[in-house]
Amino acid sequence: MAQNKLLRMDNMGIVVESLDDAISFFTEIGLKLEGRAMIEGEWAGSVTGLGDQSVEIAMMVTPDGHSRLELSRFLTPQTISDHRIAPVNSLGYLRVMFTVEDIDELVARLIKKGAQLVGEVVKYGETYKLCYIRGTEGLLVGLAEELGKK
Structure with missing residues (x-):
């Protein structure tokens, strides 16, 4: 019997109130807008289990593609329901993490644009600097900078 082979993780989904605000926030982190579209009709609801639906989506892509x-x-x-204010030890998918070049610069820039640092920027041994921030709409985002890779 043949065994299924995982090919890749395609994407992660986040539901937001304002696509424009979310696009702006994730663009500031470094993602690029790949496209926007309306997803409508019973066929889409057959996938999600929601029936007839109308959803506007924006696909963001990392610089490496x-x-x-x-x-x-x-x-x-x-x-x-709204999970945006749930603490990090809540059940379910709560955050996405990005590896960045200069975490201190990015955190300072995001804070100027209204993001909030959840705890503080910390070092994990000599490997990473890490932090969680709450960005647009309170979305929880993790940031990591690999140390020694400059």
Whole structure:
């Protein structure tokens, strides 16, 4: 019997209230807008289990082209719960993490644009500098800088 072979992780999805604000925030981190589209109809609802739906999406891509973030704004049906203010030890998918070149510079720039540092920027041994921030709409984002790779 043949065994299924995982090929790649295609994308991670985040539901937002404002696509424009989310695009701006993730662009500031360094992702690029790959495209925007409306996803509508029963066929889409057959995948999500939501029935007839109307969703505006924006696909963001990392500079290396390997990872994508799908931002979704549901027009119908309306969103029914909000996990954005959940603490990091809550169940479920809560954050996405990005590796960046200069974490201190990026954190300072994001704070000027309204983001909040969750704890503090810390060193993990001699390997990484890490932090969590809450960006647009309170979205939780992890940032990591690899040390010794300059």
